[in-house]
Structures are given as C-alpha cells and as structure tokens.
Amino acid sequence: MLPALDTTGTRAAGPTPRPPAGGETVYAQRGDRLSDVAQRHGVDASELQAANPGLAQAEALLPGQPVRLPARDDGTSPAVAGVSAATGREGLVQALQARAYEAGRVAPQQAFDGTVLRSVPTVHEGGTLDHHFSSPGRYNAPGQGMLYTAPDAASALHEAAAYAKLGSHPLAERSLVETAFRATPDAEGRGGVADIAEGARRVGLPQSAFTQAKGGNPPSLLHQLTGEHPYTLPQQAAKGASDNGATGLRAPAATCTAQVDIVTRHATPDQLTPLRVTRYDAAGQPAPSVPAAGIVRPMPTDTRAYQDGPVAKRAGDRAAANQSPEKLGKTPTDQARQLLTDAKAGYPRASSVRYGAAGAAAATLIDAGVRAAHAEPVAAGQVAGDVAKSAALGGAAAKGVDALTPRLGLVKAGGAVGALVQAGVSGYGNAQAYRAGQITGSRAVANTVVDTGTAAAAGAAGAWVGATVGSVVPVAGTAVGAVVGFGVGVGAHYAIGALDRATGVTQAAKDALTSGLQSAHEGVSKAWNAIKPW
Numbered sequence: 001m002l003p004a005l006d007t008t009g010t011r012a013a014g015p016t017p018r019p020p021a022g023g024e025t026v027y028a029q030r031g032d033r034l035s036d037v038a039q040r041h042g043v044d045a046s047e048l049q050a051a052n053p054g055l056a057q058a059e060a061l062l063p064g065q066p067v068r069l070p071a072r073d074d075g076t077s078p079a080v081a082g083v084s085a086a087t088g089r090e091g092l093v094q095a096l097q098a099r100a101y102e103a104g105r106v107a108p109q110q111a112f113d114g115t116v117l118r119s120v121p122t123v124h125e126g127g128t129l130d131h132h133f134s135s136p137g138r139y140n141a142p143g144q145g146m147l148y149t150a151p152d153a154a155s156a157l158h159e160a161a162a163y164a165k166l167g168s169h170p171l172a173e174r175s176l177v178e179t180a181f182r183a184t185p186d187a188e189g190r191g192g193v194a195d196i197a198e199g200a201r202r203v204g205l206p207q208s209a210f211t212q213a214k215g216g217n218p219p220s221l222l223h224q225l226t227g228e229h230p231y232t233l234p235q236q237a238a239k240g241a242s243d244n245g246a247t248g249l250r251a252p253a254a255t256c257t258a259q260v261d262i263v264t265r266h267a268t269p270d271q272l273t274p275l276r277v278t279r280y281d282a283a284g285q286p287a288p289s290v291p292a293a294g295i296v297r298p299m300p301t302d303t304r305a306y307q308d309g310p311v312a313k314r315a316g317d318r319a320a321a322n323q324s325p326e327k328l329g330k331t332p333t334d335q336a337r338q339l340l341t342d343a344k345a346g347y348p349r350a351s352s353v354r355y356g357a358a359g360a361a362a363a364t365l366i367d368a369g370v371r372a373a374h375a376e377p378v379a380a381g382q383v384a385g386d387v388a389k390s391a392a393l394g395g396a397a398a399k400g401v402d403a404l405t406p407r408l409g410l411v412k413a414g415g416a417v418g419a420l421v422q423a424g425v426s427g428y429g430n431a432q433a434y435r436a437g438q439i440t441g442s443r444a445v446a447n448t449v450v451d452t453g454t455a456a457a458a459g460a461a462g463a464w465v466g467a468t469v470g471s472v473v474p475v476a477g478t479a480v481g482a483v484v485g486f487g488v489g490v491g492a493h494y495a496i497g498a499l500d501r502a503t504g505v506t507q508a509a510k511d512a513l514t515s516g517l518q519s520a521h522e523g524v525s526k527a528w529n530a531i532k533p534w
Helices: 034-041 045-051 078-106 122-127 153-161 196-203 221-226 232-243 332-341 353-373 380-408 410-435 441-472 478-503 505-531
Strands: 025-027 066-068 112-121 147-149 174-183 193-195 248-252 258-262 272-279
Touching (some): 078 232, 078 353, 112 258, 196 248, 353 380, 353 478, 380 410
Antiparallel strands (some): 174 272
16 A cells, blocks of 8 residues: 655555556545646546546546556567568569569670580480470479570589589589570670679679579578578579570589570570580599480470569569479488478578568567567566467468468558557557446547557558669568568668657658547437437
C-alpha cells in the first residue's frame, strides 16, 4: 500500500486507495487534476477519464492519488517488420535479376572466327555438340540449350577441374574436342557473340556477380542460408543475350578468364565444324589427336520453345530451379541440408518465410532492448515467448506475400499483407483495451485504422527501398543482395517509425480520427434522441 505524498513531496502517513487494475499506474502531484496528469504523460484527457471512471475530471486529486494511464499503443506489430524484411529481400534480388537480364540484352555482339574446346567423357565424345543432354548450368536455366566451350586448352582444363573427382586428373578418361566456330553479327548487331562482361559494366554490375564459384559442389553456405544460388544472375544475363539474337556468349568464368558458350537457340549446325579429338587415359595422359570427322556428330537444331523475357525466378517458386536436382545424400547431415535447401528440387530460390520470421524476431528483440534501455521491466521468458510468436506470424505473413506477388506485384502484396497482419493484431489489442475500460470505442477504432495504414506503408516500403537499392548499388550476387535487402527492409520499417516519432503525424491522425468519430457518434445520438417517440 503506497502512502500519499505530502506538500513537500515526501510520503505522508495513512492509507490510500488501491491502484486500479489494468494499465500502468502513476501518482498525482499536489494540485493535479486529471487534465494535468494527461498533459504531463502525453495522453488524451478523455482516454484518461475513461481509464479512471471513478475520478472526476474537474476535481483536484489527492497528492499520491493513483491514476491508471490508458493502455499504451505500441504501434505496428513486429510481424510487419518481418513483412518489410521479406519484401526488401525480394525487391532487391528481383532488381538484380532485372539488371542481369539487361546486361545480356545490351551486351555488344562481336564476330568470332576461331576454335573452341570442350571436354566430355570419352564414351560420349560423339555427342559433344548434342545439346539435348545438357543440364541447367551457370548460363542456361532449365529448358534452355547451351554448349559450354573454352577458348583455349588451359581454360578447358580449369573448367574440367571444377567437376573432377577428388584425387583424379581433371581430364581422366575424357576427350578434348576442338571445334571451329564462326559467328557474324547482322546489320542490326544480332547473331554474334555477346560480350557479357561489357554488358555487366554498362548496367553497373560487377563481374563477380556472374563468377561466384559452384562447379560440381553444392552452393556455398551463405547461398544456402539465404536460399539463393550463384547461377541466378548469369542465367538471366544469358537469357537477355539470347533474346537479343546472340549465337554465342563470351562470358566471365569462375575458373578462368572467360569461356565461349554456344547459344543453341540461334546457332546453326553449319557454324560449328568439329576438327580433332584428343583422348586422355585414366592417369590423365593424352593420346595423339585424331580427326573428329566420323566421330563427332553435327549439332542438332534446337527446337525448344523459347519465350522472350527474363527467366521467372520468384521467391518460393519450386519450378524455378537453377541446376539439376541432387541425388539423395548418404549421411543424415547431407539429407537434412538437402531438405532445408531444396537440393532435390535443383536449388530454386527459397520462399520468404525465413526472412519474415527473422525480421519479426529481430524487431521483437530490438523493441525489448529499447524498453530495457528506458528502465522498463523486461522478463527474459516473456521476451522469448514473444520472439517465438512474432517469428511464427512474420513467417506466415511473408509466405502470404509470396502467394500474392504474382497477382498484385511485390509492392502491393507487401502493403496488403502488412495491413492485414496489423489490422488483426491492432484490432485485437484495442478491442481488449476497450473492454477493460482503458480507451474509448472511438480511440480503439482510430488506433486500429491508423496503425493498419502505417503497416501497409511499411510493407510496401520494404519492397520499394529494396528494389531501389538493387537498381543502383553494384551488389555482387544474389546471396549478398538478399542479406542487404533484408537489412534495408527492416530499416525501412524503423525509418517509418522514426519519421512518425519526429513529426507526430500518426498520433495526430489518431487524435483527429478519434475526435471525428466521437463527434459523429454524438451527432447521431442527438439525432436519434430527437426523433425517437419515447
């Protein structure tokens, strides 16, 4: 039982009324009225009156009189930060993909008249130019043909080494096939060999965005954690060059300076003439070269159905694989990794769930840290529970963004899901506060409506900011881009909150809407009382 304060501010003897249950309790100073307490603590006077129905508005309060403050409006839900994080990641990565596609489309096409080399298993040397057996690779997405060749023997050796078994010579039991390749651009500059490095320079992408290592191994740990893949951007660049009529690519390589790849969509069989074959034994020793005539069959015509435009690689789209599916691992660790990374599906881009969950959890921890810094009580167990609940809601909301994006676009989907989440969270919280007598019905509605609008802005802002950053910043690859996008998405969420605190626009909107609703309610009540017959 707290004693009252005397005129000097010290505790006076004697009992005082028990503090009312509900919101945070403060204590009146000498000469205070409710309006003074409201002003000192920055709350609405009518809300303070509603939270303390036993206290008169016009009467002076006793020193030390307990006064319950209205329920605090905590603003947008941490799950909305998760939505913003997810849309920030997706906005930035999609912007990078658009730039990569444009890099291929604007890459200048040059004439080529020289030899290229390709290593294949000796048992399959006859099908060296048969593109039907090619799997998705660095520069060809599923359903797109490509013949990977090197401009010299050293480059071919380095390329083969990326896929060689441990301890084996890169060319063991393989054949190195040398082929004459000719490409001449037409009057419109189409039909040549596209210089992908120059295209990347023109759109402001670093070559490293196309040359992150992969080879015959799973993607790096960072790529697996982010749910991205090192082949996403180079596949988009190759598609851009293909759509612009290129018959070949001079492309940056992960293992050597460059490679010359044949775009089978446009190349014709007469552009490729097999010259000679060099076979290597199990120890990697070469036999004398032999003519390729009668051994290597001509390149077949590519009859695949191609559609112009970037390769569709949206978050969570399992059909948008980046490579051939991996075989089931032998160890439990490998199997767990493959399950979590969709390795058996060919490493498509991960859904937004992990980003929504991580963003919501981070926002919950940040908010708890801010409260602790302001000397508010913070219980570790409560924070842990809040983190788990926020992460679950944030992950589910981000999954909703993935589902709506093909229909609404990323910005609208982020705004819609953010608004929906906040409407539920804020509506429930304000309804509880209204039932407890802590706020009026008008305030409950105003809080919910304005918070929902703010959440819609935060969800949309994540996508917009992410796309803007991805359009101008030379980010090296989708894995780094996803991390940066996640960061700018969460940052956009907090930037909106900081702007609101600096300007007071949200609180002003809530006050104005509350006043308007209250006035409308009073007007309707007066009109009803005037016309009812009893």
